[in-house]
Amino acid sequence: MRAWAVDHNGDVASSSTSDRGMGKLSPADFPAALDAVATELGVGGSAADVLICGMAGARQGWLEAPYLDAPTDLRGLAAGAVHPAMPSSGLRVSILPGVCQRQGGENVMRGEETQLLGLASLMPGYDGLVCMPGTHSKWALLHGTRIEHFSTAMTGEMFELLKTHSVLRHSLNGPLDGPARDEGFSAGAEDGLSKPADLLGQLFRVRAASLLAGRGPDWCAGYLSGLLIGTDIAANRNRIGTDAVPLIGSAGLARLYERVLNMAGVKGQPVDATDVVLAGLKAARAAAN
Amino acid sequence: MRAWAVDHNGDVASSSTSDRGMGKLSPADFPAALDAVATELGVGGSAADVLICGMAGARQGWLEAPYLDAPTDLRGLAAGAVHPAMPSSGLRVSILPGVCQRQGGENVMRGEETQLLGLASLMPGYDGLVCMPGTHSKWALLHGTRIEHFSTAMTGEMFELLKTHSVLRHSLNGPLDGPARDEGFSAGAEDGLSKPADLLGQLFRVRAASLLAGRGPDWCAGYLSGLLIGTDIAANRNRIGTDAVPLIGSAGLARLYERVLNMAGVKGQPVDATDVVLAGLKAARAAAN
Numbered sequence: 001m002r003a004w005a006v007d008h009n010g011d012v013a014s015s016s017t018s019d020r021g022m023g024k025l026s027p028a029d030f031p032a033a034l035d036a037v038a039t040e041l042g043v044g045g046s047a048a049d050v051l052i053c054g055m056a057g058a059r060q061g062w063l064e065a066p067y068l069d070a071p072t073d074l075r076g077l078a079a080g081a082v083h084p085a086m087p088s089s090g091l092r093v094s095i096l097p098g099v100c101q102r103q104g105g106e107n108v109m110r111g112e113e114t115q116l117l118g119l120a121s122l123m124p125g126y127d128g129l130v131c132m133p134g135t136h137s138k139w140a141l142l143h144g145t146r147i148e149h150f151s152t153a154m155t156g157e158m159f160e161l162l163k164t165h166s167v168l169r170h171s172l173n174g175p176l177d178g179p180a181r182d183e184g185f186s187a188g189a190e191d192g193l194s195k196p197a198d199l200l201g202q203l204f205r206v207r208a209a210s211l212l213a214g215r216g217p218d219w220c221a222g223y224l225s226g227l228l229i230g231t232d233i234a235a236n237r238n239r240i241g242t243d244a245v246p247l248i249g250s251a252g253l254a255r256l257y258e259r260v261l262n263m264a265g266v267k268g269q270p271v272d273a274t275d276v277v278l279a280g281l282k283a284a285r286a287a288a289n
Numbered sequence: 290m291r292a293w294a295v296d297h298n299g300d301v302a303s304s305s306t307s308d309r310g311m312g313k314l315s316p317a318d319f320p321a322a323l324d325a326v327a328t329e330l331g332v333g334g335s336a337a338d339v340l341i342c343g344m345a346g347a348r349q350g351w352l353e354a355p356y357l358d359a360p361t362d363l364r365g366l367a368a369g370a371v372h373p374a375m376p377s378s379g380l381r382v383s384i385l386p387g388v389c390q391r392q393g394g395e396n397v398m399r400g401e402e403t404q405l406l407g408l409a410s411l412m413p414g415y416d417g418l419v420c421m422p423g424t425h426s427k428w429a430l431l432h433g434t435r436i437e438h439f440s441t442a443m444t445g446e447m448f449e450l451l452k453t454h455s456v457l458r459h460s461l462n463g464p465l466d467g468p469a470r471d472e473g474f475s476a477g478a479e480d481g482l483s484k485p486a487d488l489l490g491q492l493f494r495v496r497a498a499s500l501l502a503g504r505g506p507d508w509c510a511g512y513l514s515g516l517l518i519g520t521d522i523a524a525n526r527n528r529i530g531t532d533a534v535p536l537i538g539s540a541g542l543a544r545l546y547e548r549v550l551n552m553a554g555v556k557g558q559p560v561d562a563t564d565v566v567l568a569g570l571k572a573a574r575a576a577a578n
Contacts, residue, residue: 059500100497100500100501101497102501105490105494105497106494106497106498106501106502107493107494107497108496108497108500108501136456136493137489151490151493152490152493152497153489153490153493154455154456154489154490154492154493155489157455157456158489161450161451161454161455162450164454165450165453165454166443166446166450167425167443167446196485196486196487197485197486197520197523197524198485198524199488199489199520200426200442200443200444200447200488200517200520200521200524201394201428201440201441201442201521201524203443204396204425204440204441204442204443205394205395205396207397208389208390208394208395208396208397208441209395211348211389211397212389212391212395212397213395228489231486231488231489232489232490234486235486235487235489235490
């Protein structure tokens, strides 16, 4: 869980990061956890407005905030919010909804919609694809504040699964950040970009390269990462125009996506993920008033 | 580990199945484990020839049997065998090599090469693609007893990984063999066949279908299975000719592959996996004499 206290000028007065997220809390635990964070941020006991986005609004979270249906205008997020009771403090809580898509590929997001509204606020009028790399990479077609369509690729989770639990773990057993990682990444990205339909087959190349060519864990980790990112980008390549694709995610991952986008002949533009969350929360609140 | 005692007429006199395979034995354990199986099969203490294929010849197995390099004639398997010592019995042991591929896609197999030699013996002159579905599905281009090229798809392992460890496990939590499994399988196979380059994105449809459309674990398990098999077949579709593709694997899995091959407009022909192993071991021995 990440939290920020924002003053009347819109500036961040204080912030907090903890592991007290949805995965560790039962519904009854949320009010006390939020009060604790408010105290830590210096707004405990006040009647501050609290805007929440992400998994707290999931069915397994605090209080379910029903999805908006894409295509939809993200300025409607606050109007779709739910308001859980805070029995022992004056905090006024709004949990923003996620967005679902029932036509053209069933899909769901929670949290990314707020970042997308923030991006629309920071880059007014942007019209095109946005990439949000991560555990579940989201690709959204944004038209101003409207989300027209989106998809989800299990790119990051697949890397972790294969590294931790699959037969490939034997090839990734050792220092993963060695000097050959970069070379492996390029080789994997090329294979992913050129043969995305053969991901199931190319994955096994990690093991073969380790057994036959003596590739070390650093090369293999780079290859696996590049292969997955290259495959992810190839699947979305024909929806990318001439504008740079905004990349919302951790700085390191956004740089890797930018590099592979360049290999595919298109441009990427890393955007700070915290900036767009904050801009999105502010824009959601402004749209509600 | 599976073992058969074969008499002078080539008939199976007795057989044995146990969990005492490579994964549970250190190199020093193999002789005693083999003696125990020989006793169980009624050939203990004899000077019987023992032919072994599979992971016992891997570097982490009993004694490494260096790979033959594809393309290669599989009648050379016995000539490439290694012969570990049996300190306390007269068994004469040959561990057959696997096959590797250094050009045109690094790859390795151990065990499947013996089944392929067996297929060549049961279907003399077969010239075309062979599919061996399983944890790691092998696709081999066979020309008589020659293996020209092969690839490995992590299809079966991917199903297990996603079912057990990924976010999709939440959608697969419950009875997987319910009435909707078949419908899910068809939907997944269609998606895999039509959009194999988008596997990373289509996987997430399992979760979305569960959250949005209320699909149960049986439908989701069917969809995941169909999606992976459809994607695997699509990646190999343009190497399939007009002959039926021999399918070597468990009967249930071979039937699923046959069904999806039919959806792709081609034919499959399940072949009993035990028959081809036995035929392969006999053919390897015959080629050595």
